[in-house]
Amino acid sequence: MGQGLPVTSYALLGLLTFGDALTGYELKQRADATLRFYWVSPAMSQVYSELARLAEHGLVTPSGEGRGTTYTISDAGREALTTWMRESAPGFPVLKHxxxxxxxxxxxxxxxxxxxxxxxxxxxxxxxxxxxxxxxxxxxxxxxxxxxxxxxxxxxxxxxxxxxxxxxxxxxxxxxxxxxxx
Amino acid sequence: MGQGLPVTSYALLGLLTFGDALTGYELKQRADATLRFYWVSPAMSQVYSELARLAEHGLVTPSGEGRGTTYTISDAGREALTTWMRESAPGFPVLKHxxxxxxxxxxxxxxxxxxxxxxxxxxxxxxxxxxxxxxxxxxxxxxxxxxxxxxxxxxxxxxxxxxxxxxxxxxxxxxxxxxxxx
DNA sequence: TGTAGCATGTAAGCCGTTACATGATTGA
DNA sequence: TCAATCATGTAACGGCTTACATGCTACA
Missing domain, CATH: 1.10.287 (Helix Hairpins)
Known part of the structure; x- marks a missing residue:
């Protein structure tokens, strides 16, 4: 695993590669709109804790303090994501049906x-x-x-x-x- | 949820409704053969802890002590399973793809x-x-x-x-x- | 003015996995 | 006799959810 981060971290990081800066709230909405069909809908609280962790690792860059903080993917983040996509195997789908x-x-x-x-x-x-x-x-x-x-x-x-x-x-x-x- | 048990408990309990007594080891094999396609393949350790919990609740009956202990579903277990199937909603599948x-x-x-x-x-x-x-x-x-x-x-x-x-x-x-x- | 949506977290707890530990039985 | 398989657990930990707590903003 590229960095030992769980897949959901990379999934959320990946949602920031479409060109815009998002708040945690907006990121959650994007996940609900798309990610939930193929992966999961992380809980609100998880989105925030994942963003905090990604920021700690320098993979996302927060803009602004407190309320309304938006996040963009950093160069390091883009690199980590690319490495993860290239070097690690996806694994077989798990269906909970x-x-x-x-x-x-x-x-x-x-x-x-x-x-x-x-x-x-x-x-x-x-x-x-x-x-x-x-x-x-x-x-x-x-x-x-x-x-x-x-x-x-x-x-x-x-x-x-x-x-x-x-x-x-x-x-x-x-x-x-x-x-x-x- | 019928009894507050996780779905995997009922899934394992359900694998005991096909007429035979199984050891934990055999139950794991049955899960690997069938359940893994639609639900999950629980780890060995989880199979044993689930069996212990099911036995505590009186839903399965252990036969024999120590090595080679087999488990059969009890009447209470059959009833709990039926109630769970009838009274609780399945929920939509979750795909981790x-x-x-x-x-x-x-x-x-x-x-x-x-x-x-x-x-x-x-x-x-x-x-x-x-x-x-x-x-x-x-x-x-x-x-x-x-x-x-x-x-x-x-x-x-x-x-x-x-x-x-x-x-x-x-x-x-x-x-x-x-x-x-x- | 009040309610729905925006926005952000903390804390507790369960589910499930991985790693570790142990030993018996069977067959090559 | 040695390896594979059978067989059973314990401990630590991570991921994720639920419940709880807080407050702002827009709009009807």
Missing amino acids: PVALRLLLGHVVDRETTVAMLRDHVLALEKEEAALVEVRDGLRGHDGPGEIFRHPSLVADWGLDYFENERRIVGDLIRRLEDEGP | PVALRLLLGHVVDRETTVAMLRDHVLALEKEEAALVEVRDGLRGHDGPGEIFRHPSLVADWGLDYFENERRIVGDLIRRLEDEGP
């Missing part, structure tokens, strides 16, 4: 309970997908090759495809469960 | 680095998929409607579909990146 977990244990409840859960999941997927569509739309105009939001837009497309596919699979699973005898 | 995260930040490294990472991810997906295929094959013969491995097989199919789809998407992303000018 409570719906799949409960489906796995479907034999301990009745079928209706399982089917209802899957239906709810489809609704939740549709909501999340709508939120991601909005994010993706917000990138339009700066998402061409070489433009600043190129990669975020690729990831958004990836996420949308994932949601779409999951909706389809879960729909199939519901049908398979319902086609079984009583 | 380091590859997507790094793709999001693709503008801080050169394209070759990103493409190489995506190619490696495809290879990793193929390996994981192969492992899941073996798991799924092991369920054959007991995976019909009403049979004990019915739900595990549904989840395995879900996982296989997910892997297949992700391979396809990532392949598309690689092509999109390569089609861009230098």
Whole structure:
């Protein structure tokens, strides 16, 4: 690991590479808008403690004191981020999927309970997908090759495809469960 | 939360509903074989401490002392699990996807680095998929409607579909990146 | 004037991992 | 007999969340 920092630190640091200075509050909003789909939504308190740590390491530069302090990535920060991206392996995704977990244990409840859960999941997927569509739309105009939001837009497309596919699979699973005898 | 226990406790408890008595060691293996695809692979040490906690709550029944102790789910355990499944909401999946995260930040490294990472991810997906295929094959013969491995097989199919789809998407992303000018 | 959003933290605590420690059993 | 696997834990620690605490600013 580049510096022994947790991945979330680099993730937050990375959100500062899009050209602007952010307060902790704004950084949290950006994380909620984008990062939460592929990583996590860190708690407010964690955003502040991470920013403090990044500043200690000289990877971000605070501007102003007390209320309204904004942070920009420093040259050292940019270098640390690049090194981390190049020299360390990403590792395989970890999925914490409570719906799949409960489906796995479907034999301990009745079928209706399982089917209802899957239906709810489809609704939740549709909501999340709508939120991601909005994010993706917000990138339009700066998402061409070489433009600043190129990669975020690729990831958004990836996420949308994932949601779409999951909706389809879960729909199939519901049908398979319902086609079984009583 | 049914009892205030973490989800992983219920997950491990759930792995004991398939009709057999397991040692901590065997439970860990079962978790590695199935749970790790949709939830987590708890560390050995955690398996033992979770089993101790479940036993304290009377949700599992240990048989034998010291080395070779096996655990079975108790009636109370079965009831706690069912209640948890019925009364609590699953919540939305959380994905920790380091590859997507790094793709999001693709503008801080050169394209070759990103493409190489995506190619490696495809290879990793193929390996994981192969492992899941073996798991799924092991369920054959007991995976019909009403049979004990019915739900595990549904989840395995879900996982296989997910892997297949992700391979396809990532392949598309690689092509999109390569089609861009230098 | 009061409430929603902006803004920033501290403290406690749980979940889970890594590192460490120990010993029995099985098979090459 | 030596290594791999089976088997079971303890201790330390890090990451992250929840709960709590504080106060400003904009606007209805």
